Amino acid sequence: MARIFQQDNFEEEVLKSDIPVLVDFYAEWCGPCKMLGPVIEDLAVExxxxxxxxxxxxxxxxxxxxxxxxxxxxTLILFKNGQVVKRLSGALPKARLISEFSLA
Structure with missing residues (x-):
C-alpha cells in the first residue's frame, strides 16, 4: 500500500530514505489523480x-x-539520496511509469 507523506514525515520518510522514493503529488478533486491512484497502489505492492x-x-x-x-x-517525483532525480506530470500508464522511472 502506498504511504501517506505529509509535512511532518516528509524529511524522514523521503529525504533520508536509504532506498529511492517515488512521490505522487495529487489532489482529491483531480480526475486524472483518481485514475492514477490504483496504479500507484499496484506499484507500491510490486x-x-x-x-x-x-x-x-x-x-x-x-x-x-x-x-x-x-x-x-x-505530478510524480522520484527522489534518490534526498535529491529529485526525475519528475513527470499526468496520469500515465503503469508500463510507462516503470520505464520512465527505471523501476524495472
Whole structure:
C-alpha cells in the first residue's frame, strides 16, 4: 500500500530514505489523480522493499507542493539520496511509469 507523506514525515520518510522514493503529488478533486491512484497502489505492492512509494495531498501539504514546484496534478517525483532525480506530470500508464522511472 502506498504511504501517506505529509509535512511532518516528509524529511524522514523521503529525504533520508536509504532506498529511492517515488512521490505522487495529487489532489482529491483531480480526475486524472483518481485514475492514477490504483496504479500507484499496484506499484507500491510490486516494488515493496526496493522503492518506497507514497502520496502527498497538495491541499493538505501546500508547503511541500510549493517547495517542489508542483504546478499540475498528478505530478510524480522520484527522489534518490534526498535529491529529485526525475519528475513527470499526468496520469500515465503503469508500463510507462516503470520505464520512465527505471523501476524495472
Amino acid at each position: 516494488y515493496e522493499g526496493k522503492v518506497k512509494i507514497g502520496k502527498v495531498n497538495i491541499d493538505l501539504a501546500e508547503e511541500l507542493a510549493m517547495r517542489y514546484q508542483v504546478q499540475s496534478v498528478p
